[in-house]
Amino acid sequence: MRKLKGTIVSDKMQKTVVVKVDRLKLHPKYRKYFKMSTKFKAHDEKGEYKTGDEVIIQETKPVSKEKRWSVVELVRRTSEAEESEIPQKEELSKT
Numbered sequence: 001m002r003k004l005k006g007t008i009v010s011d012k013m014q015k016t017v018v019v020k021v022d023r024l025k026l027h028p029k030y031r032k033y034f035k036m037s038t039k040f041k042a043h044d045e046k047g048e049y050k051t052g053d054e055v056i057i058q059e060t061k062p063v064s065k066e067k068r069w070s071v072v073e074l075v076r077r078t079s080e081a082e083e084s085e086i087p088q089k090e091e092l093s094k095t
Helices: 080-083 090-092
Strands: 003-013 016-026 035-045 055-060 068-074
Touching: 003 035, 003 068, 016 055, 016 068, 035 055
Parallel strands: 035 068
Antiparallel strands: 003 016, 003 055, 016 035, 055 068
């Protein structure tokens, strides 16, 4: 079974997360690597993963029309403290 590592970009659906997987691809003529990304819908039974988390997804049998992957494990969680370090629009306008 295939396993891929990616970042969750959406968790708005019930029991489903959208995972963006980045990969490097070699251009056949110019022999230069460029970045490509693909989005997969993955099954998250408990709804425990949130946007920004880095996860590993594994290929499974079809769960629904577009869902053929499930979240296996969490690699790195985005903490709320990291998100609060980003200055808000109001704070930027005061300075």
